[in-house]
Amino acid sequence: MNFASDNVSPFCPEILEALTKDASVNAPAYGGDDLSQQLDAAFSELFDKEVAVIPVATGTAANCISLSALVSPYGGVVCHHEAHINEDESTGVAFFTGGAKLLPMDGPAAKLEADGLDGFVSGLVDRGVHSVSPECVAITQATELGAVYTVEEVKAIGEVCRKHDLRLFMDGARFANAMAHLKCHPADVTWKAGVDALSFGATKNGAMAVDAIVLFDTSLKPRIEQARKRSGHLHSKHRYLATQLLAYIRDDVWLKNAAHANAAAQALADVLIKQGASLTHAAEGNELFIKMSPDLAAKLRDAGLMFHGWPSLGADVYRFVAAWNADIVQITKLNTTLG
Template sequence: MSEAIRKNFASDNIAPACPEVMDAMIRANSGPAPAYGGDEQSTTLEARFAELFEHDLRCFPIATGTAANSLALAALVPPYGAVLCDQSAHIANDEGGAPEFFTHGAKLITIPSDDGRMLPDALQTTIELNREGGIQSTPARALSLTQATEWGTVYSLARLRELTAIARQNNLPVHMDGARLANAVAHLDCSLADITWKLGIDVLSFGGTKNGAIAAEAVLFFNTALAEDFIRRIKRGGHLWSKQRYLSAQLLPLLHDNLWLKHARQANAMAQRLAHGLRRQPGAKLPFEVQGNEVFVVLPEPLVTQLEAAGYVFYRWPTPAGVDGTLIRLVTHYATEQTDVDALLASL
């Protein structure tokens, strides 16, 4: 990997696609294949996901996380309903209104939390405040949870169980934004089944792009009744690839021999190493637990400038009021190596 990649901690999607994915693309690139998902790779992909999740499911490969989330939500909520999500959720802050667009105007109601993980009491209260009311109301009709969260924290299975139980008691279907689900599974050391359908997740956006693919996510319906007509939404939204084999071919190698998990473990281990080193740095404060592959750290401004001057690339984050220093985000990925982390720490 080049020095430019080694010094780039801006995101997990700055990384190139992994060799296994590139090889699979070359292999997929021969001979004819039926269009619009009728190809062998797409059929095999659905079967592989069903095996991995130990559950019958419908699988729809989608090129972007934004479209995967937005289309999935459109299958759950009517235009006059509301989706409840954490205030840090990508769907609420970073998707340019796509969830509202694809749902034909459903409202996103954000629930405050300290670290990206919704609290059961707050969910219950928000549901109470957004019950089916008169014609003027925008009733809560779905819950969306992000795992791992935007702050790099991971919901415990117990917390997820509490949240999904509340959703079930209130007839809300549950979506999970799993752009970084692999990192959450690596952290919790649980099975994919444990963290999804066994907890009552109805539909999942399973991330591939941040974990070694070129551009591929999968919308997985464990509640297959909800997938009826989903293909029409994909087509109508302009996200149905006629040459879908190239989408599915990216995900298959990640599922093979649990490469998705190996990649996530590497990314998480590098985030741990980074966090460990930063904690020893005078003046550094880590505001959130580091559980996935994202490290948020408050550093004295001169140190941040020093890192930038040394060629490091990362995002500066809005620093909370009253906090002394500059909040930055450092993200590791499957190709981050120990020497990259150690070199960054040595530049401080």
């Protein structure tokens, strides 16, 4: 049982079927095909608003290309210090934006809180050309520690952004897991709450290799398309990105997969708690951060489980990530296996 990451999972049957169906015909390149032309309408229906959709093959590209249209080369992006763009994108944000600086701050469970954000932005000293002024706020849904922003929390952050004339970006690598937890309309926690752009994750949740940049401010589309081309992320066989995304949102496959991953994580949490472990904080998506003894960790590894230590939360804290294809029946049998 591999809980090292949801990236270890294969692509789901619906994606495979769509790719197989569309693999045998010629089609115009670089997004001129019929499938690519359906993306804006399909996602506009999903979000109940006219949106522009730009597919890319990686989450790094989705995040960094999005930010390149929201912040200038000499501007700042406020984010949590645990944010993926700060901890795991190397210098990607600076590279894609031409030099923008990340301005990390703290918050519980890798969340930004509206009051703290307001105070942080207000407290930045403006020294003119000698300092970096924030131009954008980036939040992650669900966060790197598995927490989910409520609709009210995102709205409050959106209000702070409007107060300070800042753009709001949402890293949605696990957006589906957050939505499966919230059970609200995707519009409520995105554009209605003030989000300008979203990286809509699919690769971690059943796709082969695609994430989508979803622009709620459609005027940004030409700039994003230029940035995508310049960075080498415009696929010639664009239709194979489009067909993944269309299959992913069709019949709510994205939510079904995410709900299963969340349920698997909860089942695993129940097992580990019975074994004497504890959660560092509430598990709201498909990630668990578990405090347990080295003996239990060794016992789990001997039973065939794969997972990582998470030293930023403590030497005895470990991360488990359940994927869309996790075997819940096998997970529930662990109590018997472990004794």
